[in-house]
Amino acid sequence: MDYVIIGNSAAGIGAVEGIRSVDRVGKIALFSREPYPAYSRPLISYYLSGKVAPETMYYRDPDFYLRLQVEASLGREVQALKLEDKTIELSTGDKVPFDRLLIATGGKPITPPIPGREYSGVSTFLTWDDAKDLGEELFPGIKVVVIGAGLIGLKATEALVKREATVTVAELSNRILSAILDEDSARIVQTHLEEQGVKFQLNNTVAEILGEEGKVTGVRLQNGEELECDRVILAIGVRPNLDLVRDTELKFNQGILVNSHMATSVDDVFAAGDVSEGYDKIYQENRVLPILPNAYKQGFTAGVNMAGGSSEFQGGFAMNAIGFFDLPMLTAGIIKPTTPGFQEYIRLDPGKQSYKKIVLRAGKLVGYIALNTVDRAGILTGLMDQEVDVTPFQEHLLKEDFGYIHFPKELRSQRLSLRK
Amino acid sequence: MKRVYAREEVCMGCKLCEVYCATAHSEYPLDLVKAFLKQKMKPLPRILVEYNLSISFALQCRHCDEAPCTKACITGAMQKDSVTGIVSNDERRCVGCWTCILVCPFGAIGRDNQGHKVASKCDLCSNVADQTDTESFSNVPVCVQNCPNRALQFMDSVVEGEE
Ligand SMILES: Cc1cc2nc3c(=O)[nH]c(=O)nc-3n(C[C@H](O)[C@H](O)[C@H](O)COP(=O)(O)OP(=O)(O)OC[C@H]3O[C@@H](n4cnc5c(N)ncnc54)[C@H](O)[C@@H]3O)c2cc1C
Ligand code: SF4
Ligand code: SF4
Numbered sequence: 001m002d003y004v005i006i007g008n009s010a011a012g013i014g015a016v017e018g019i020r021s022v023d024r025v026g027k028i029a030l031f032s033r034e035p036y037p038a039y040s041r042p043l044i045s046y047y048l049s050g051k052v053a054p055e056t057m058y059y060r061d062p063d064f065y066l067r068l069q070v071e072a073s074l075g076r077e078v079q080a081l082k083l084e085d086k087t088i089e090l091s092t093g094d095k096v097p098f099d100r101l102l103i104a105t106g107g108k109p110i111t112p113p114i115p116g117r118e119y120s121g122v123s124t125f126l127t128w129d130d131a132k133d134l135g136e137e138l139f140p141g142i143k144v145v146v147i148g149a150g151l152i153g154l155k156a157t158e159a160l161v162k163r164e165a166t167v168t169v170a171e172l173s174n175r176i177l178s179a180i181l182d183e184d185s186a187r188i189v190q191t192h193l194e195e196q197g198v199k200f201q202l203n204n205t206v207a208e209i210l211g212e213e214g215k216v217t218g219v220r221l222q223n224g225e226e227l228e229c230d231r232v233i234l235a236i237g238v239r240p241n242l243d244l245v246r247d248t249e250l251k252f253n254q255g256i257l258v259n260s261h262m263a264t265s266v267d268d269v270f271a272a273g274d275v276s277e278g279y280d281k282i283y284q285e286n287r288v289l290p291i292l293p294n295a296y297k298q299g300f301t302a303g304v305n306m307a308g309g310s311s312e313f314q315g316g317f318a319m320n321a322i323g324f325f326d327l328p329m330l331t332a333g334i335i336k337p338t339t340p341g342f343q344e345y346i347r348l349d350p351g352k353q354s355y356k357k358i359v360l361r362a363g364k365l366v367g368y369i370a371l372n373t374v375d376r377a378g379i380l381t382g383l384m385d386q387e388v389d390v391t392p393f394q395e396h397l398l399k400e401d402f403g404y405i406h407f408p409k410e411l412r413s414q415r416l417s418l419r420k
Numbered sequence: 421m422k423r424v425y426a427r428e429e430v431c432m433g434c435k436l437c438e439v440y441c442a443t444a445h446s447e448y449p450l451d452l453v454k455a456f457l458k459q460k461m462k463p464l465p466r467i468l469v470e471y472n473l474s475i476s477f478a479l480q481c482r483h484c485d486e487a488p489c490t491k492a493c494i495t496g497a498m499q500k501d502s503v504t505g506i507v508s509n510d511e512r513r514c515v516g517c518w519t520c521i522l523v524c525p526f527g528a529i530g531r532d533n534q535g536h537k538v539a540s541k542c543d544l545c546s547n548v549a550d551q552t553d554t555e556s557f558s559n560v561p562v563c564v565q566n567c568p569n570r571a572l573q574f575m576d577s578v579v580e581g582e583e
Contacts, residue, residue: 293492382525
């Protein structure tokens with residue numbers, strides 16, 4: 001069996017491990033545009049701030065490809081898919097045949113048509129190379145405007161501040177981190193970032209990037225205000241990288257459509273990770289879930305099935321672990337319902353900068369925010385994942401020390417396999 | 421594989437398991453007094469006794485077959501050993517992002533915030549055994565050895581479907 005994997009990140013690596021859990025001998029050819037052995041994409045902001053050294057950026061040990069017998073072509077771009085001939089075409093023109101193909105090309109940055117975005121000094125923040133390039137240009141006091149107060153924009157901001165940059169973040173929404181926090185929790189995090197010197201422009205965005213001689217000099221905001229700056233980072237969001245897919249018969253919506261085996265609409269072709277649209281068990285529909293745990297698991301599932309095993313992706317849901325300047329937060333699922341049928345419960349402790357919120361639907365937990373009160377929050381994630389009816393113990397869910405002790409005895413014994 | 425199972429009817433809530441676990445994972449694994457007196461950072465247990473007025477039981481990593489923490493780890497630091505089945509964290513690579521805490525359904529991972537931030541969890545005393553060259557650790561974890569009322573048992577899986 002000849003396997004071809006396009007993409008060398010969480011989903012691609014998951015697929016290698018999935019294939020090898022079933023098939024020890026089949027030939028695996030893996031292609032990646034980026035020249036590096038698989039590295040951890042979330043670590044690029046740690047790299048920029050200096051917290052992680054180059055040698056600890058890697059997602060697997062140095063022997064990984066050898067040990068799992070993978071022919072890794074790093075720094076080689078795939079240019080086209082010829083699905084009817086069961087081959088892929090490289091940018092060099094070479095053709096590579098496959099029996100089973102995995103598309104794990106991840107995400108690409110959304111670049112809105114802001115005038116001036118072609119100036120030098122305007123960049124996105126998605127790859128190790130992005131972080132390296134940015135890092136080389138920094139100097140104490142450099143002024144940076146970050147467009148977008150999402151996870152990526154704010155992780156970049158934190159690293160820049162640690163490198164002594166002066167950062168202003170412009171965000172169209174009324175709050176920062178709007179995908180994972182509600183207003184009250186977002187305000188706590190915003191204040192915390194402001195205390196580190198970050199400035200925010202909410203309900204506002206960059207209307208135009210200003211420049212001279214091809215280089216950024218500032219931005220003009222939607223409200224007319226102008227800010228001087230040396231760099232602009234576009235961090236509005238990421239969307240599935242469908243470049244290879246558009247000219248094929250593969251069905252896609254936001255991302256490539258896959259079933260629970262991670263198989264696409266074309267036989268022998270699979271997709272996983274940020275490029276795909278898998279099942280979200282909280283929203284109960286297919287959605288792009290651009291987070292690393294999801295990419296790995298989908299990749300692994302795809303790999304097992306490609307190799308003739310049988311594995312089902314049970315469905316994921318949005319979940320994030322993130323923190324800024326020692327203020328950690330864990331969030332999952334629906335954190336701010338906009339339709340009826342949900343109950344929300346909140347415990348706020350402003351003195352401790354802590355905020356906990358749970359969201360229930362029909363007796364089940366469907367989302368939570370745990371800001372600066374993260375210990376053991378995974379128990380909540382587990383209750384969501386296993387769709388447990390939490391009604392019998394829901395009054396305990398918000399407690400700081402919520403644990404298995406609050407479970408009904410039956411459920412606890414079953415989960416912990418407690419002995420008599 | 422062998423795991424630690426708790427018997428809540430027998431547990432007295434004395435938390436000696438926490439004390440011995442913290443010691444075993446300190447700079448002085450064999451010396452409780454030194455561990456608590458000499459180490460600059462407070463020794464942290466990787467086992468937690470949950471208790472209320474009527475019941476108590478100890479809980480630590482279940483070394484899951486399909487370990488969610490290893491799949492979610494953003495750096496690759498959290499790994500399951502394919503031979504022993506032990507799930508452990510390579511603390512040099514861990515960056516303390518707490519993604520593993522987000523996904524561990526047992527709440528079995530702690531935060532060690534005292535130096536370089538790392539996720540701290542039960543390794544069934546495997547690293548302690550390596551460091552101290554004392555076989556007793558690898559045979560039976562210290563929490564089990566030191567439970568005065570035998571509320572902790574180290575045994576092969578009794579759960580159907582678990583390996
Ligand atoms: C700054 C930042 C911080 C993040 N932090 C977190 C976090 O804390 N937690 C979390 O869960 N997620 C985080 N994410 C998201 C996470 O990185 C992604 O969900 C994850 O990397 C997705 O993995 P993937 O394998 O699907 O794709 P990607 O990581 O996007 O990798 C795509 C791969 O495809 C290759 N490729 C693409 N096109 C081609 C082509 N034409 N030919 C050959 N190769 C190609 C690329 O070289 C790359 O190897 C973060 C992302 C960023 C940018
Ligand atoms: S840390 Fe939690 S998720 Fe990981 S193996 Fe242990 S019990 Fe399972
Ligand atoms: S805290 Fe450490 S072990 Fe846990 S997910 Fe993050 S890097 Fe991995």
